[in-house]
Amino acid sequence: MPAEASLQELQLVYSAIQSMKESHPRFYDKLLILLYKTERYKIPFGYVCQQIRGVEIKERYLNGIRHQSKLTEIHQDLFVLKTEYYEGYQHFSNLLHKHNWTGYNNICRMILGETPEDLKKGKCG
Template identity: 20%
Template structure:
């Protein structure tokens, strides 16, 4: 679901994500892997975050994808809890950032700035 968010909310979320990244480096690295995998598979970010949060994802689930691909994808997601035992911290971060939407959350995880997400660019002076 598309969520409109303001620049202030995006900046706050970016700070929370940076804090999480510093405190949970390995889990963040795997989260970034999942975000990139989601993009490469052309799945919706809402699908990834919904699975992590234990939500009903039937509305955003990919169609016409083989079950074996979905199983591999879900196994990658499950590694967060199996390897790092850090699922609760990630869920807490997602809850804290819920007001910006899962898509914006994932874009921030990928390294986009709040300004890039909002389409705000400073003009550069040519000297």
């Protein structure tokens, strides 16, 4: 079930994402590529976000993976993010933890370019 965040909550997270983009630009660019791959391979954003947070992956995310063969590539990208861009990785992990009520899909959609207003209107990419 998608998270129902208010416009104000989404705007707060959007601002945090923009701040992360400014403070960790190389990490942000690599994260953007990872999220594009995640979307293309039809891997739930929640799977990647829970991997980043280091928490147990919910069954609904595991069941949502259609291309198991693509997980190796995703895990390699996650490893690179964590080892080569550790500060940005930790910053994003903290953002996910602090704003988990916003919903992983909403957070990832905003990183991919949607605005809080787009999300509230139900606009997709």
